[in-house]
Amino acid sequence: MNVAMNHADQPQDSQAFINLSDVCKSYDGRDYVVYDLNLTINKGEFVSLLGPSGSGKTTTLMMLAGFETPSQGEIRMGGKRLDDLPPYNRDIGMVFQNYALFPHMTIAENVGFALSVRKVGREQIKTRVKQALDMVELSHVANRRPSQLSGGQQQRVALARALVFEPSLVLMDEPLGALDKRLREQMQYEIMRLHRELGLTTVYVTHDQSEALTMSDRVAVFFDGRIQQIAPAHELYESPHNAFVANFVGENNGLDGRITEIDHATATLTLSNGTKIRGGVSQNLRQDTPGMLFLRPEQVRIADGDLNLGNRVQGLVEDIVYCGDHHRVHLRLGESDRLLCKLPNSREHCLPIAGSTVNVTWRIDDCKVLSPLLASHQSTSSPC
Known part of the structure; x- marks a missing residue:
């Protein structure tokens, strides 16, 4: 697996890598769960979408992934429109809260699944799966089934599966929500380490403010289908734009x-x-x-x-x-x-x-x- 430059060493591109412009989402044409959303994300950036349930953060992530279609507006990645592309053509890795591992497959088969559907050769799959499992320090469980692993190990497998095909963007939907406090903190460190080492562009959904503040380059605070403020953690904490941000963050x-x-x-x-x-x-x-x-x-x-x-x-x-x-x-x-x-x-x-x-x-x-x-x-x- 190719290792990109460290995020701290990356030049800041003048053009954003991810761009959501005037994006709206309604399921009935009247009530909008996401309204007039404008969001830009630079290559190699870690951006968290933070907010209470029903605020629009997960719907935004699903539109990026291709599982939901915007009612209006457009989404671009690297300058190319994503709106009409199916999920499997978007070059996006996805990590879910419930792991979503195939119980009948070994860990190696789970991680290699994304490569097999992309028609990658058997030997190359074997090599890249080993590299991905080495990254998350789980190569010793390659032949086990998901049911034989702990929750933290299963989530690391899910992370390896999302990264094995070297996607342009990684999306994470509350990936640590099912873990206890100690495991959550360990996995936060693992995700931050991989983000830095691989130069990943990451969009991370959470309702946990401490998680967002700890891990992110910037945090977008959602409420009522809109971004109330997007800023680095220290700016959100010390200079909130309105009463909701002040009360929700800290x-x-x-x-x-x-x-x-x-x-x-x-x-x-x-x-x-x-x-x-x-x-x-x-x-x-x-x-x-x-x-x-x-x-x-x-x-x-x-x-x-x-x-x-x-x-x-x-x-x-x-x-x-x-x-x-x-x-x-x-x-x-x-x-x-x-x-x-x-x-x-x-x-x-x-x-x-x-x-x-x-x-x-x-x-x-x-x-x-x-x-x-x-x-x-x-x-x-x-x-x-």
Whole structure:
């Protein structure tokens, strides 16, 4: 098997390798499960499609694979239209959650199946199957049946089968969903290793945010049939575009209020109890409209003395939860607002007492004022 250059060493092509343009998918002509989708993926890139069930991520993957046909728009790979090509002519490897191995075949026969249907010679199949099984460190089980392997081993076989014919694109549909936590972490490492070593172009569907953030060059967050934001993991976590992304990716203190002032760099959010908080300006903000504060719990500090990092509020300590490396401090602000603070489990951080009133503080540039999520576009009487 030919080994491509490492992804980190690859030049960035000016033209995207995968291009989905104005893609829509409807099963009844009225309700769209994917709406007005535009997505580009570079060669050698690892892109995860992340979102809750029904958000459109798996349908997008199935359209790339050829198992679903777009209602509108076009899909290109390497500049060539894929829309009218059947799955077996798309040069795409696929890894499913349920492994989809043939139980009556040996492991070697399972891995070599994609080559046999492509009329590759017997000796070449034997050589390439061994190379593929060596890649996933399973050549010693070549003569066993799938039922004789563990779940993690079966998924590695499925990965070898997807890679054995050296596809231009690899698609993975929640491939680790059936594995326990330890095996999931091991397989994440295996997939990342093969991606780097082979220079694979990979599209990976998951609803597990930590999995997407750990593995991906970029993550596309889906909701309501649309991509809400696509960005590298650190940008998604630190600079979400809207309330959905902020709440779906990682933990977030989503304090609701009204936007009462906006300048070029900051916005002021007034909470229900009259408390005013300043944060960075995000997209589509308008004064005198509802807004939400985006603030990660690890950015909140219990204020010692007169410490004020820019925002300072008073809260009642409702609960303190021990979580090993940190404590979760649950605070109530006024009658209805809640704030979560994560304090590292160290001697440098003194824990407050449950039932006490404390001051908490955080930096203005550690939080943002966001607009609520835009209205749904799932149902429409007009085409995309």
